[in-house]
Amino acid sequence: MHRPMVLAQPFRGTAAFRASALFRPRSLVLVAAPGMAEAPVLASNLAAGGFKGRLHAIGIAQEGLAPAGSIAELSDPPDLAVLCLPQAELEPAMQALAARGCFAAIVPVTAPDLAAVSARTGVRALGQGSFGLCVPAIGLNASLSHVAPLPGRLALVTQSSALARAVLDWAAAEGLGFSHVIGIGGNATLGFAAALDWLARQADTGAVLLDLRRIRNRRAFISAARATARTHPVVALRAGGRLADAAGIGDAVMEAALRRAGVLRVSGLEDLLAAAETLARARPRPGTAQGDRIGIVTNGHGLGLLAADAVVAGGGRLAVLSPGAQAAFAALLPGGRQPDNPLSLGSGAGPRLAEVAAMMAALPEVDAVVALHAPEPFEPGDVAAEAMVAACRAGAGRRAAPVLVGWSGQATAGRQRQLLANAGLAVFATPEAAVRGALHLAQDRRNRAAAAELPPRQVLELAPDHAAVRRILADARAAGRLGLTEEEALGVLAAYGLPTVPGRRAAGPAEAGDAAAMLGFPAVLKILSPDLPHKSEVGGVQLGLGTAAQVREAAVAMLARVRQRRPEARIAGFLVQRQAARALELRLRLGEDPMFGPWIGFGQGGTAADLLEDEEYDLPPLNLALADQLIGRSRTARLLAGFRDWPPANTGAVADALVRLSQVAVDFPEIASLTINPLFADAAGVLAADATLVLRPAGEAGVLAVAPYPAELARPFRVRDGEVLTIRPIRPEDAAAHAEAFGRLSTEDVRWRFFSPLKEMSPALVARLTQIDYDREMAFVATRRQADRTEMTLGVARLIRDPDSATAEFAVTVAPEMKGQGLGRHLMERLFEWGRAEGVGRVLGHVLADNAPMLGFVRALGFTLRRSPEEDEVYEAVLELGG
Structure with missing residues (x-):
């Protein structure tokens, strides 16, 4: 009916702001105050960059920048301004820019109230403390860099100037170039979403590197990251995550959020550089699903064993060579040795390394080849390196697996590594680094494929009793409580159709015995208190009670025990339940992350759940396909499938429960946390035996990072x-x-x-x-x-x-x-x-x-x-x- 629409959309902005004015300006003005340390660096970089547009400077003299007395005196309004000014002078300058029709700026200096100034003037800015902006293809270097970035296909979006300088310094030595270097800085008005939305539409950008510290708009970030990851590999690093949350939940939630968007998360600067080396220079073989079958070929057996260990430790797979491949390789090995993976060619085989790597890259059972070279006496190392360049270039035009090169050593190998890097190969100094690159390539492929995976038709159609939940939450608030009792929390779950263990509330020991007689034995007795989220820690749970008399006696003892250990706790009576049959104990959790908002956790349950370290995370909303993936990432999935004396459980019912918990987060953003522990799971289905729920203070609401289905x-x-x-x-x-x-x-x-x-x-x-x-x-x-x-x-x-x-x-x-x-x-x-x-x-x-x-x-x-x-x-x- 009409043409397909542009798939990656520009980011939302003010009516006057234009993304092209910021990221591809035709004119720029540097406005600097005397004495600002950043000003001479910016002026020098701007003048030396070779920018073909108009460059003006106000307040600083620099050859190559046309001087101007003020913003008002500029002959034409600039597209972009770089403001190197004290805080007191910043707002008047932005007002003057707006009056001239310039609404894009870079603020590389301290400006703690930049967001408010931007809101008042309409000028949107990168900053505060922005590293600046480089677009080498147009000769723009409006940055605080100590080296001029080369033109290329990497894009770096960073909050840290120090990290930007480190990456650019490394890239200069490796011969890697950039399409963009974008300094977000304090992320006050223009942040990651703006940069990613622009990069998603740039054909000259290959891989995108992200240095994440603080995300201002979680939903805009996830949306933009997903749009970018559809067409570009995106790699993210977060510095300080463990410092902010020693338990590691924040890091795990961030990884889940990035996975949801199709972004590859790496753990440190070394991994970021390895991923950049790989994604900038290697392309996965078309049509491979997992991409993690790695073939290793080496001229030194020890290097091959180190690489094999790294593959296994990193979760990859050593490719299994077909009989035909083994026969072909056998003719190349000395002494009648049988070929294997790693394939060691032996001493003096350096010049043949490239030929064998190319042969291995052509095998359909291999997704990536790691070719490892160790220096040898009297070996023409330069010849071996040049042969590797020729072989990789020849394979690039075919449907061959990528070859990642590990060229170990420094005295002679350093020069040869540089030769390989200059030729555009993904080259590393150690076997482990080369394997990390191959695993990054595989993980990026899996992440992007999972983000675009087509789910089955099945939709879990929910019909929750919203009115019942609203009554339960209102009653708790009316009583001055943010924490719900177990009975109330289970009532919320029951309203969403999640099976719960039948139970009755009892005011005292006598009523508890009567309730148990009605429900049946064996019985479970639990103390009811909004102040005791972990009842077992104070002896507030008793299992296996076989008679009404045992229930009454247990209730008296429990009341005394709890009052002794937690005298301030408010006691609301007891909850009596029929004890469930033996089943797997799971824990499902809804929590809150400061950066990405509400999250869903899944793993083993029971009183030792926090010690088992088997919890996987995702973001609500979930559908059945996403819930299945969440379960599959956990070690608990193997228990659910059946293990030794544990028969298989109904995994579909567990996924159903996760979707229902997710919908609670969507429908009631006033809920801060909700934990189901244990959720019993067996072949018949699931049963929630215990739950805790905590509300947010009145007026507060959680904001999902992923827009829910309307x-x-x-x-x-x-x-x-x-x-x-x-x-x-x-x-x-x-x-x-x-x-x-x-x-x-x-x-x-x-x-x-x-x-x-x-x-x-x-x-x-x-x-x-x-x-x-x-x-x-x-x-x-x-x-x-x-x-x-x-x-x-x-x-x-x-x-x-x-x-x-x-x-x-x-x-x-x-x-x-x-x-x-x-x-x-x-x-x-x-x-x-x-x-x-x-x-x-x-x-x-x-x-x-x-x-x-x-x-x-x-x-x-x-x-x-x-x-x-x-x-x-x-x-x-x-x-x-x-x-």
């Missing part, structure tokens, strides 16, 4: 023939139905919609169209429920916002059998309704000139049509939405 926008619609369809936002589980709907379109409809004779939708395109960011775009689908309970997609209308200009681009497609039923108009009207609510002022699209039905359709909706100034065969359709 289920409230689903509505029925009756088409002209009387059939009632469901119109709702698209979701990832629609992938199969979306592909099937495309298959039912005519060739003409496909050409009109995609501007090309597309034969099928690739999985990547299906993922992009069904896994959308509801904060940025909307797609409404019309569905029909079929006899097998699956849904058929009969139409889709899509609106992607252009945040910079309050403009959004539309697409609409209706199944051939539904044309003439009023469905297309209704889908578009739903888009307009959503767009107005989100601040969209203008809707536009492009329609082929021979698409007469669509031209008539948009005219009827009130669109204005005009010939595209760029393409004669295309019309532009524009509609002003208004209020």
Whole structure:
């Protein structure tokens, strides 16, 4: 119906701010005050960079920068300003810039109130304390760097100037270049989301490196990171994570958040540099799934063993050579030795290392080759290095596995490593570093594939009793409590359909005995107190009680014990439950991370859960596919599958419980934490035996890092023939139905919609169209429920916002059998309704000139049509939405 829309969207900004003015300026002014230490460095770098645009300087003299007396005296408004000023002079300068029409700035100096100044003036800035900005392709070096970055395909987005200098220094020695170096600094007004949204659209950017300290807008960051990771490898490092949270939960949650976005997390500067070396110079073999089958070839057996250990320790796999490969390699080995992996060629084999590495890279059972070289006496090392360059270049044009080179040593090997690096090879000084590079390549592939994985059709349809939960939470607040009793917490879970162990509250020992007699034996007795989240620590839990008398006696003893150990604890009575049969004990948790907000944890349960160190994390909202992945990452997954005397448990029921817990976080952001421990799991299903829930203070609410599915926008619609369809936002589980709907379109409809004779939708395109960011775009689908309970997609209308200009681009497609039923108009009207609510002022699209039905359709909706100034065969359709 009209051309596919741009898939990576620019970030949201003020009406006056333009991303291109910041990241690709045509003119720049340096405004500096005398005595500012950063000013001469900035002036020198700007003058030496070779920038082809206009460069002015105010307050500092530098050859190559045209002097100006003030911002007001500039002949033309600059695109970008670098403000090297004391705090008191910053706001007047930004006001002067705004008056001239410049709304992009870099603030490399201290400015603790930069966010407020930016809000008052409308000028958005990188900073405070920004390292600056380098765009080598246009000769821009507005940074505090001590070396000029080379042009290349790496992009570095950093908060630390020290880390930026270290990376640039290393890159200069390695011959690696950059498309962008962006100093976020204090992340006051322009942060990671802005930089990533820009980089996502840059064809000259390969891999993106992130130095994360503080994320100002978690949802915008995850959204932008995911958009970037769809087309670029993205690697992230967090310094100080363990210092901020010694328990490591914050680091684990960050890794989960980055995994969700398709970003590779590394643990230190060495790993970051190894990942940069790999991702900038090596490409995975097309079509490989896991990418972790590593082949090792070496001229020294000891190096090969070190590399093999690193593969196993890093979670990779040593590639298993096929019989044909073994036969081919056997002819190359001395003394009739049998080939294996690692493949050691023996002494004097340096010049043949490249040939054998190329042979191994051609094997289908190998995803990456680590070629290791040790110096030898009388060996022409330079010749061996040049042979490796030639072999890797020859393999680059084929469907060969990437070759990562470990060239050990320094006195002679250092020069040869430089030769290899200058030729564009991924080269490392040790076997372990080369293996880390190969594992980074595999992990990046897995992360990006998982972020775009097409989930199955199955959707867990929930019908929680929201009113019951609201009553429980209101009662706790009315009583002046943020902590709920166990009975109340289990009531919240029961309202979400999660099975709970039947229980009764008892005011005292006698009532506890009577309750146990009603529920049956063996019984469990628990103290009820909002002040005791870990009841077992004070003797507040008793198991295996076989009679009512035992329950009464246990209650008396428990009350005395708790009052002695915790006299200040408020006692609300007892909870009596029927003891569950033997089953696996799991722990499900909802918690809060300062950077990424609410998280979900899963692992082994019981009283020793904190000591077992088996907890994996993800972010809500979860669907069944994400819940299955979360379970699969834990060691507990092996117990759930059955182990020795533990029979297999119902993993599907555990995933169901995780999705229900996730939905609690979505529906009730006033909940700060919720723990289910234990959740019993066996072949029959799951049963929650204990739970704790804590509310946030009144008025506070958690903010999810991932936009939840807007289920409230689903509505029925009756088409002209009387059939009632469901119109709702698209979701990832629609992938199969979306592909099937495309298959039912005519060739003409496909050409009109995609501007090309597309034969099928690739999985990547299906993922992009069904896994959308509801904060940025909307797609409404019309569905029909079929006899097998699956849904058929009969139409889709899509609106992607252009945040910079309050403009959004539309697409609409209706199944051939539904044309003439009023469905297309209704889908578009739903888009307009959503767009107005989100601040969209203008809707536009492009329609082929021979698409007469669509031209008539948009005219009827009130669109204005005009010939595209760029393409004669295309019309532009524009509609002003208004209020």
